[in-house]
Amino acid sequence: MRTLSIVPTAGREGADIQRLLYKGRAMAVFTSGGDSSGMNSAVRSVVRMGLYLGCKVYFIYEGYQGMIDGNEYIKEADWNAVSDIIQRGGTIIGSARCKDFTDRSGRLKACKNLVDRDITNLVCIGGDGSLTGANLFRQEWPELIQELVNQGKITPEKANKCPNIQIAGLVGSIDNDFCGTDMTIGTDTALQRIMEAVDAVVSTAQSHQRAFVIEVMGRHCGYLALVAALASEADFCFIPEWPPPTNWREILCEKLAHSRSMGQRLNIVIVAEGAIDREGHKISSDMVRDVVANNLGYDTRTTVLGHVQRGGNPSAFDRLLGCRMGAEATIALMEMTPESEPCVISIDGNQIVRVPLMECVFRTKAVQKAMDELDWELAVKLRGRSFQRNLDTYRLLTKLHTREKDNLSEGRVFNIAVMNVGAPAGGMNAAVRSFVRMGIYHRCNVYAIQNSFEGLAKGELKQMNWSDVTNWVMVGGSYLGTQKQLPTKLMAKVADTLERFQIHALLLVGGFEAFHSSLLLSRARDQYPALRIPMTVIPCTISNNVPGTSCSLGSDTAVNEICTMIDKIKQSATGSKRRVFVIETMGGYCGYLATVAAIATGADNAYIFEEKFTVNDIKEDVNIIASKMQKGVQRYLIVRNECANANYTTTFIQQLFSEEGKGQFSTRINVLGHAQQGGNPTPFDRNMGTKLAARALEHLIVQAKEYCLPTGENQAMGPDSATLLALRVCRNRNFGISEDYGRRVVFTPLEELALETDFEHRLPIDQWWMKLRPLLRILAKHNTTYYTEAVQMGTGDYSGDS
Numbered sequence: 001m002r003t004l005s006i007v008p009t010a011g012r013e014g015a016d017i018q019r020l021l022y023k024g025r026a027m028a029v030f031t032s033g034g035d036s037s038g039m040n041s042a043v044r045s046v047v048r049m050g051l052y053l054g055c056k057v058y059f060i061y062e063g064y065q066g067m068i069d070g071n072e073y074i075k076e077a078d079w080n081a082v083s084d085i086i087q088r089g090g091t092i093i094g095s096a097r098c099k100d101f102t103d104r105s106g107r108l109k110a111c112k113n114l115v116d117r118d119i120t121n122l123v124c125i126g127g128d129g130s131l132t133g134a135n136l137f138r139q140e141w142p143e144l145i146q147e148l149v150n151q152g153k154i155t156p157e158k159a160n161k162c163p164n165i166q167i168a169g170l171v172g173s174i175d176n177d178f179c180g181t182d183m184t185i186g187t188d189t190a191l192q193r194i195m196e197a198v199d200a201v202v203s204t205a206q207s208h209q210r211a212f213v214i215e216v217m218g219r220h221c222g223y224l225a226l227v228a229a230l231a232s233e234a235d236f237c238f239i240p241e242w243p244p245p246t247n248w249r250e251i252l253c254e255k256l257a258h259s260r261s262m263g264q265r266l267n268i269v270i271v272a273e274g275a276i277d278r279e280g281h282k283i284s285s286d287m288v289r290d291v292v293a294n295n296l297g298y299d300t301r302t303t304v305l306g307h308v309q310r311g312g313n314p315s316a317f318d319r320l321l322g323c324r325m326g327a328e329a330t331i332a333l334m335e336m337t338p339e340s341e342p343c344v345i346s347i348d349g350n351q352i353v354r355v356p357l358m359e360c361v362f363r364t365k366a367v368q369k370a371m372d373e374l375d376w377e378l379a380v381k382l383r384g385r386s387f388q389r390n391l392d393t394y395r396l397l398t399k400l401h402t403r404e405k406d407n408l409s410e411g412r413v414f415n416i417a418v419m420n421v422g423a424p425a426g427g428m429n430a431a432v433r434s435f436v437r438m439g440i441y442h443r444c445n446v447y448a449i450q451n452s453f454e455g456l457a458k459g460e461l462k463q464m465n466w467s468d469v470t471n472w473v474m475v476g477g478s479y480l481g482t483q484k485q486l487p488t489k490l491m492a493k494v495a496d497t498l499e500r501f502q503i504h505a506l507l508l509v510g511g512f513e514a515f516h517s518s519l520l521l522s523r524a525r526d527q528y529p530a531l532r533i534p535m536t537v538i539p540c541t542i543s544n545n546v547p548g549t550s551c552s553l554g555s556d557t558a559v560n561e562i563c564t565m566i567d568k569i570k571q572s573a574t575g576s577k578r579r580v581f582v583i584e585t586m587g588g589y590c591g592y593l594a595t596v597a598a599i600a601t602g603a604d605n606a607y608i609f610e611e612k613f614t615v616n617d618i619k620e621d622v623n624i625i626a627s628k629m630q631k632g633v634q635r636y637l638i639v640r641n642e643c644a645n646a647n648y649t650t651t652f653i654q655q656l657f658s659e660e661g662k663g664q665f666s667t668r669i670n671v672l673g674h675a676q677q678g679g680n681p682t683p684f685d686r687n688m689g690t691k692l693a694a695r696a697l698e699h700l701i702v703q704a705k706e707y708c709l710p711t712g713e714n715q716a717m718g719p720d721s722a723t724l725l726a727l728r729v730c731r732n733r734n735f736g737i738s739e740d741y742g743r744r745v746v747f748t749p750l751e752e753l754a755l756e757t758d759f760e761h762r763l764p765i766d767q768w769w770m771k772l773r774p775l776l777r778i779l780a781k782h783n784t785t786y787y788t789e790a791v792q793m794g795t796g797d798y799s800g801d802s
């Protein structure tokens with residue numbers, strides 16, 4: 001495999017892109033292949049960024065077929081043509097698989113239709129097939145033009161005007177089978193659909209003590225099946241990249257019977273539609289059902305989820321991904337020269353990057369080749385680190401027995417404890433479950449601390465068994481009980497309990513208070529020897545206001561809850577006409593939820609603490625509202641973070657709008673409240689909780705071996721033994737981007753993070769998502785300057801690490 005090769009483009013990141021910078025150019029956007037949720041968001045973003053830059057933007061309807069048929073299938077788009085589509089599934093411009101485009105004669109017709117409209121820039125939103133077709137089209141373009149001149153179908157002048165075609169691709173596919181991007185548009189939504197269905201099946205399976213075999217899509221890729229299995233505590237999972245051994249029937253039955261013997265009333269088996277055995281023979285869901293029913297005698301049913309997985313409203317992540325990728329695809333096109341290779345706009349961790357299209361296609365094909373050659377190690381490796389990590393975690397969590405050689409505790413028995421601190425958030429239970437099971441796997445005594453520090457001070461610890469945490473992953477809130485209280489006044493009692501139970505390591509899963517309290521614990525080590533144990537924090541709060549992470553556990557669930565509520569408010573606003581809604585979100589002083597939810601719902605503005613706003617900004621909104629209402633859009637949504645400004649409160653804004661908008665529009669308030677903390681966790685939060693806790697457990701055991709002596713003396717005093725574990729974007733500050741660039745799961749010493757924290761407002765000093773603010777304004781038609789996100793990269797192995 002190639003080594004990491006990242007080529008930063010000088011001056012790209014942070015460079016400003018002025019309005020009307022590319023006035024007069026023509027571009028088109030189309031969707032092709034299987035549709036996926038989030039394509040509409042991408043189309044909207046491409047159109048609006050194109051218009052912002054001064055381009056003429058065309059829709060091409062029905063994929064390549066529309067390009068070939070021309071006429072009414074290629075139509076100019078205006079701003080309002082993409083209004084109110086961001087929350088809708090599918091693609092409003094239609095998608096298709098087109099046989100004609102695979103023939104040169106079809107591509108010649110397509111070329112003529114584009115040249116007639118001076119279109120020399122294309123954004124292709126589709127899967128690997130669509131992007132391969134686009135690349136071929138670009139390579140052939142000069143010959144196609146020459147042929148059209150020779151046939152007298154276009155003039156030489158016209159040919160001179162359109163010597164080349166530029167292509168930028170966005171990968172829209174639920175399968176997540178494309179090498180070169182961590183996620184494709186639509187995958188996260190498909191996972192949400194799958195989890196909704198699996199959660200529903202679990203409740204009926206539980207009632208009847210049944211086994212269910214659930215078949216999920218993904219073509220030849222096992223990503224959806226693997227992640228769904230992790231997020232649903234499935235007993236077994238069949239994926240094409242890592243087929244089971246030839247005696248899979250016995251292994252499967254032993255596993256299911258073991259789960260039942262541990263008190264489980266049901267079994268879930270996830271089968272990828274492309275599942276195969278080690279010889280490459282298909283394993284179907286019906287085959288699996290028959291094996292279970294015939295050998296174990298369980299009442300077993302098969303559920304094939306089918307196209308439900310591709311439908312429905314896009315998740316917040318896919319909407320945001322569509323917005324970010326669409327905007328950057330347009331800019332990438334405008335910046336290309338005739339020599340530029342077509343690129344794909346990808347996401348690497350939190351960063352949007354440009355990667356060479358054909359290298360991605362080449363690597364994607366290499367995975368299939370590895371599978372065809374039954375080289376499973378290579379297939380998994382080529383899928384990337386994130387896939388590998390998912391697979392490793394899944395295999396560990398579902399292992400039947402600990403093999404002595406895998407036991408990290410190396411003959412010792414550590415007492416380890418876990419607690420929740422702060423407000424409840426999605427993923428807390430998943431993290432605790434994973435920690436408990438991994439701890440038991442490594443022969444530890446695992447204690448769950450009830451009710452945060454109050455419980456710890458009182459000695460409310462429960463030793464956990466494997467089955468105590470069954471079915472915890474899919475449930476929101478906190479089973480352990482969670483409070484915001486800091487340990488300051490309880491320190492002596494806390495130390496006393498830790499000593500009494502001889503705790504060797506501690507995991508805190510929670511929000512800013514979890515971070516702050518472990519910092520306080522570590523700083524009290526001089527005074528209390530019982531605190532000289534390794535401790536780690538997993539940031540878990542809907543607010544995403546903990547330093548040291550780009551994305552705290554629970555924030556994805558909250559953003560999705562908020563989007564669902566705003567979608568409904570938006571619908572009401574659209575129906576009421578001339579209505580403005582001011583929607584208040586949680587987040588403390590952190591404007592993450594307000595900003596991200598505003599972008600993902602197509603809201604018009606987001607008022608946040610981090611970006612100061614004055615009464616003039618609010619009045620500017622009044623003017624924009626009035627002008628929008630005159631031009632046909634009859635609603636306006638403003639999202640306001642709860643602590644955005646002490647004086648410009650949500651009520652103040654409503655009153656100001658009511659006065660200034662008299663006779664033009666009416667204004668209403670919606671305070672979303674605690675619903676934002678609730679709901680079933682998203683697959684992302686379930687899995688992140690599971691994986692982070694597994695990693696934390698390994699780390700704590702390694703440190704316990706070093707710092708907790710068999711004599712009973714604990715010696716963890718340094719900053720390396722009080723850390724926060726999280727997803728983080730790593731950057732080299734001097735150069736802007738470096739070899740170690742990308743998303744990483746890292747442990748950062750709390751003392752280091754304390755230097756990056758505004759304790760008064762409970763915020764990290766530097767917040768990556770602030771760079772999304774200009775995009776919010778452009779897509780809502782405010783006057784602003786856009787700062788491009790993308791950096792150019794090679795196609796090394798840069799996939800994420802979680």
Ligand SMILES: Nc1ncnc2c1ncn2[C@@H]1O[C@H](COP(=O)(O)OP(=O)(O)OP(=O)(O)O)[C@@H](O)[C@H]1O
Binds near residue numbers: 032100129130133
């Ligand atoms: N090698 C190729 N040459 C020309 N056109 C192609 C080629 N491969 C695919 N296409 C065009 O792209 C269309 C979509 O391709 P395909 O059916 O493989 O879906 P996809 O884009 O890979 O999306 P998904 O797999 O997510 O459904 C094809 O119907 C065809 O028109």
Ligand SMILES: O=P(O)(O)OC[C@H]1O[C@](O)(CO)[C@@H](O)[C@@H]1O
Binds near residue numbers: 127174310
């Ligand atoms: O919608 P169709 O043409 O039946 O295709 C189904 C296939 O498309 C996908 O949904 C997306 O590629 C696959 O997961 C599935 O195998």
Ligand SMILES: [Mg+2]
Binds near residue numbers: 033127128129
């Ligand atoms: Mg494909």
